[in-house]
Amino acid sequence: MGKIDNDFFDKENRIKMGGNQEYLAKLKANGRMFARDRLQLLLDEGSFMEDGLFARCEDERFPADGVVTGIGTIDGRTVCVMAQDASVKAGTLGRLTIEKMIRITEEAMKLKVPMIYLIDSAGGRLDEQFSIFLGRRHAGKFFWMQSRLSGVVPQICLMFGPSPAGSAYAPGMSDVVIMVDKNATAYLGSPRMSEMVTGEKVTLEEMGGARMHCTVSGLGDILVETELEAIETGKRYLSYFPQNWEEKTSLITPKDPVEGPGLEEIIPQSQAKAFDIRAVIKNVVDADSFMEFKELYATELVTGFARLSGRAIGILANQSQEKGGVLFPDSAEKGAHFVELCNAYNIPLLFLGDISGFMIGSRVEKAAIIRRGARFLKVIANSTVPKISLFIRKCSGAGYMAMGGASYGPDACLALSQVKPMLMGPEAAVNAIWANKIEEMDEKERMKFVMQKRKEYLEDANVWKGASELHFDAVIANCQVREELIKRFNYYCENRKVDDIGVKKRNPIYR
Amino acid sequence: MKEVVSTMAGLVIEVNVEIGQEVEVGQVIATLESMKMEIPVRSLEAGIVKKIKIEVDEFLDEGEVVLILE
Numbered sequence: 001m002g003k004i005d006n007d008f009f010d011k012e013n014r015i016k017m018g019g020n021q022e023y024l025a026k027l028k029a030n031g032r033m034f035a036r037d038r039l040q041l042l043l044d045e046g047s048f049m050e051d052g053l054f055a056r057c058e059d060e061r062f063p064a065d066g067v068v069t070g071i072g073t074i075d076g077r078t079v080c081v082m083a084q085d086a087s088v089k090a091g092t093l094g095r096l097t098i099e100k101m102i103r104i105t106e107e108a109m110k111l112k113v114p115m116i117y118l119i120d121s122a123g124g125r126l127d128e129q130f131s132i133f134l135g136r137r138h139a140g141k142f143f144w145m146q147s148r149l150s151g152v153v154p155q156i157c158l159m160f161g162p163s164p165a166g167s168a169y170a171p172g173m174s175d176v177v178i179m180v181d182k183n184a185t186a187y188l189g190s191p192r193m194s195e196m197v198t199g200e201k202v203t204l205e206e207m208g209g210a211r212m213h214c215t216v217s218g219l220g221d222i223l224v225e226t227e228l229e230a231i232e233t234g235k236r237y238l239s240y241f242p243q244n245w246e247e248k249t250s251l252i253t254p255k256d257p258v259e260g261p262g263l264e265e266i267i268p269q270s271q272a273k274a275f276d277i278r279a280v281i282k283n284v285v286d287a288d289s290f291m292e293f294k295e296l297y298a299t300e301l302v303t304g305f306a307r308l309s310g311r312a313i314g315i316l317a318n319q320s321q322e323k324g325g326v327l328f329p330d331s332a333e334k335g336a337h338f339v340e341l342c343n344a345y346n347i348p349l350l351f352l353g354d355i356s357g358f359m360i361g362s363r364v365e366k367a368a369i370i371r372r373g374a375r376f377l378k379v380i381a382n383s384t385v386p387k388i389s390l391f392i393r394k395c396s397g398a399g400y401m402a403m404g405g406a407s408y409g410p411d412a413c414l415a416l417s418q419v420k421p422m423l424m425g426p427e428a429a430v431n432a433i434w435a436n437k438i439e440e441m442d443e444k445e446r447m448k449f450v451m452q453k454r455k456e457y458l459e460d461a462n463v464w465k466g467a468s469e470l471h472f473d474a475v476i477a478n479c480q481v482r483e484e485l486i487k488r489f490n491y492y493c494e495n496r497k498v499d500d501i502g503v504k505k506r507n508p509i510y511r
Numbered sequence: 512m513k514e515v516v517s518t519m520a521g522l523v524i525e526v527n528v529e530i531g532q533e534v535e536v537g538q539v540i541a542t543l544e545s546m547k548m549e550i551p552v553r554s555l556e557a558g559i560v561k562k563i564k565i566e567v568d569e570f571l572d573e574g575e576v577v578l579i580l581e
Contacts, residue, residue, distance in 0.1 A: 324547075
């Protein structure tokens with residue numbers, strides 16, 4: 001190697017070391033990694049190809065201008081990546097940082113490959129403010145690109161550190177947000193700013209901590225303990241997805257489910273008794289294939305990805321052990337997000353219905369149960385992926401529609417034989433139907449009458465009523481569920497054409 | 512002193528703890544009936560029961576205090 005190349009490698013290596021080395025050492029001591037080390041763990045060995053390494057290279061204080069961008073592969077699949085480097089001015093965004101971020105999203109759009117964001121930035125550089133927020137290719141353009149990429153290629157956001165103010169929209173615009181507990185934060189205004197402007201005193205963790213976002217706000221989808229876990233979780237998530245909206249997910253080698261009690265044992269005979277629906281999911285899907293999405297948020301609805309005989313599917317299931325499995329405003333929104341995610345990337349959907357309805361009461365009305373519930377229903381109605389709904393026990397009210405009931409156009413609406421479909425419960429129904437008559441009776445007579453009518457109502461509510469009228473396409477035995485679902489998904493995923501209702505520009509409005 | 516609150520509105524059908532009893536995180540402390548379901552109310556805190564704020568057949572709103580723990 002001659003002098004010219006030697007000098008070149010000196011320059012390159014210096015930039016690749018990142019910024020403030022003392023700060024970097026301090027970060028490492030706290031379990032945090034250098035941006036390039038994260039990328040090394042994320043991408044296949046030797047696959048990374050970088051652009052923009054020499055951004056601002058004439059100023060030694062700004063190696064790569066604080067962000068690493070390029071193309072690489074994960075398990076052999078091409079992806080675009082962008083990793084913010086906290087060792088360079090705390091990962092803040094300047095003019096060229098933002099230009100690099102925009103260019104890599106444009107590359108993902110051009111190549112139609114997944115885009116992965118590794119977030120760790122203290123926000124925009126205020127001393128560069130007129131170079132970063134007003135112009136056509138300033139910060140807003142990056143969020144605009146994220147919005148345009150939405151539904152074209154999967155966008156995965158791994159949050160290792162802060163993402164304040166404008167930067168907080170980066171997770172907000174992504175499909176999925178994986179946050180490292182105690183380190184990742186997102187907030188529009190810092191606690192210091194909020195105390196100054198509104199007087200509110202609050203800690204950073206309360207204001208925008210990873211746990212808060214994964215349990216309360218729903219901005220975070222998956223909470224992890226370590227940076228390595230965040231990277232592994234991101235890779236696992238991607239494994240269920242195709243490269244872009246036009247492709248299907250790959251079929252992998254099927255695995256038998258884990259051995260354990262059968263569905264007849266798992267599902268309580270009493271309609272009112274709570275149990276863990278995840279036991280049903282694990283009984284049906286390939287062993288170790290279930291990955292829960294938003295596990296800590298609106299837990300009355302379980303959502304997650306799994307493999308069924310090697311095929312990636314998305315599952316929505318009512319969790320009776322949390323709030324009775326009733327749908328609330330937050331869980332309706334969670335369901336809508338999940339259905340949109342699967343529908344965008346051709347992942348078939350399985351609904352496991354055990355539902356007594358949407359929650360009622362003044363509290364949920366104020367929290368927009370109708371508006372947010374309607375959004376869920378609308379998203380399901382406008383989804384075009386293969387859908388199977390399987391009712392396993394309770395099947396009531398508008399909850400029936402939300403769990404892919406017959407009127408919501410699933411490819412198949414199935415029920416187990418213990419299912420009891422009813423518009424409302426026996427107590428409320430008998431009171432409503434016989435209100436006048438009950439009023440006229442004396443107490444003793446009334447009690448006897450009401451009990452008799454409730455019994456009749458309950459006996460009347462059985463699966464065969466629905467099956468004999470063809471509302472259920474099939475009633476199946478508890479022990480047949482897995483085989484039946486595998487067979488049906490195989491048929492429904494074949495040669496599928498999206499149902500075209502003949503309107504060229506169609507944009508459903510989700511309020 | 513820690514307060515345990517209900518995550519759902521419903522009618523109290525069972526109180527599963529007594530004063531002075533030790534409660535663990537995740538333990539079922541009461542059962543509600545709501546939306547045709549039996550809803551287990553779990554403690555999000557550990558401690559010793561100092562006060563029970565609910566009774567059987569009483570309506571409990573979401574966010575209302577069920578127990579006070581020491």
